Amino acid sequence: MPFELAKHYSGAHLIAQPCDLRLDPPESYLYIQDGLIISCGVLYALCYLFYMARTYRDKTVAGTIEYLTGTMAYEIYYAFTTTSTAFEKLCFLVWFAMDATFVAVALAYAYKPHQRKPVIWRMLVGVPLGVAFLHMLCQYYPDEREQLTAYWTGTLLELPIGWGSVYMLLKRGDTKGQSLEIWWVTADKHATL
8 A cells, every 4th residue: 555654644734724625625735735834934933043143143133123023923812813733833832932032132132231121111012912903803804713814914014024124234234134044035935925
């Protein structure tokens, strides 16, 4: 039986959306979907590792760290509203932990001591407000597991981070806090989405 392994793992997918299941796709479609989701998560993690390394080395952050307030709220909210397995929830919470780690690295190495307290305060207030906003938004625009709302809010949260990096690149005239590797991984991550 050459397909015994595939049959053994049949139905074991990260996210089998109800709309996908209604179409009754071949099993290979769902494995490809799983692979894309996992590759996006890996690229996301690599991007954060590269940003942390460059922030530590250059003592500069590309943009402002407060942009992460929205993504942190997003990761907390959607970890508890759209996930159906412990693995999915863990992935969202790991991404939140990576955001928090990046914030800590940026605050420690790229911000002056007198700037840290106001930034921390704004983020501590902003994350719960962001969670409340996302909850309200999903009440007005409900959809299947909030996937449509999650997609567009995630995309809108990524835009200021990317354009902020471009603005800082042009304003400062250097690549401190960023690198070609980060740009490549970020572009590849968005192509995967």
